[in-house]
Amino acid sequence: NxxxxxxxxxxxxxxxxxxxxxxxxxxxxxxxxxxxxYEKPKSIVGVDIGVRHLITVVAIRNGKVWKTRFWGKELITDEMIKILGEPQGVTEIRNIRAKVKKTITEVVKFLEELNPKVVALEDLRIFENKVGNTLRNIEIELEQQLYNRGIKYKLLDPYNTSKVCSNCGFKKGEVLGPLFVCPACGYKADRDFNAALNLALKCYYTC
Ligand SMILES: [Zn+2]
Structure with a gap:
């Protein structure tokens, strides 16, 4: 052309x-x-919040994976061990927002550069355990900073995000430690990457 x-x-x-x-x-x-x-092309971005990588970002543009980035591998694991080890764990959960603030600021700066139409997050409000509460608090910090920067975001139903194969759509993928493996098509990927991509794809079709 x-x-x-x-x-x-x-x-x-x-x-x-x-x-x-x-x-x-x-x-x-x-x-x-x-x-x-030229019009600056918009992306759809999926963000996974987790215990292995604190944050995993996958941006798609024109339906294809465009950019990927991970944050905080040890950071969150150590904090999580502390939280789970404490009988109440409530103070630690509350402190988590302050602890991840700087990292989240970096993430949001990166998200802004991706020029997203929408940032898709997992709706973590439904999890009632300690891990879920901790991740939700991290998400609240992220939501706050996205809001402050005027970046549009959406909370999506987390159902199956980690189990669906982002390559072929098969719904019963296996998660083996850090890996996602699809028994239907043989696709292997970092599990957090697979989850973040599923969020982006879900949003690409439904947001
Ligand atoms: Zn597959």
């Missing part, structure tokens, strides 16, 4: 960009200058 004909002005355009310009601005004041205007 290069060179291509720009609709409306019947001009032939040759450019090193892969996208097609939305419109052109033509300046006749000194010779002829043509400025091409």
């Amino acid at each position: 290069n060179p291509y004909k720009l609709k409306g002005i019947d001009a032939i355009v040759k450019t090193d960009k892969s996208e097609i310009a939305n419109y052109a601005i033509i300046d006749f004041t000194d010779n002829i200058k043509v400025y091409l205007a």
Whole structure:
């Protein structure tokens, strides 16, 4: 598609960009200058919050995986051990927000660069155990910071996000330690990546 004909002005355009310009601005004041205007493409981003990787981000653009990033491998595991080891655990759960604040700020900065149409999160409000409560508190911090930056987000039903194969859609994938394995198509991936991608895909079709 290069060179291509720009609709409306019947001009032939040759450019090193892969996208097609939305419109052109033509300046006749000194010779002829043509400025091409492109729309910044939007992405759909899935964010998984977990005990292995604190945060896993998978962004899709045009239905395909575009960017992936993980945060905080040891950070959350150590905190989780502390929380589970404490008989009440309530203070630790409350402190978790303060502890992850800096990391979440980094995550949100990265999310902003992805120019997301929507950020898809798991609805963690339904889990009533210690791990669930802790993850929900991390999510609240993330929601707060997304809101402050004006980034649109949505809480999706977490049902099956970790079990569905993001490659073929098979609903009974196996999670073996850090790995997701699909018995139907043989696909293997980091389990958090698979979950975050499922959130992004769910949002891509339903948000
Ligand atoms: Zn599969």
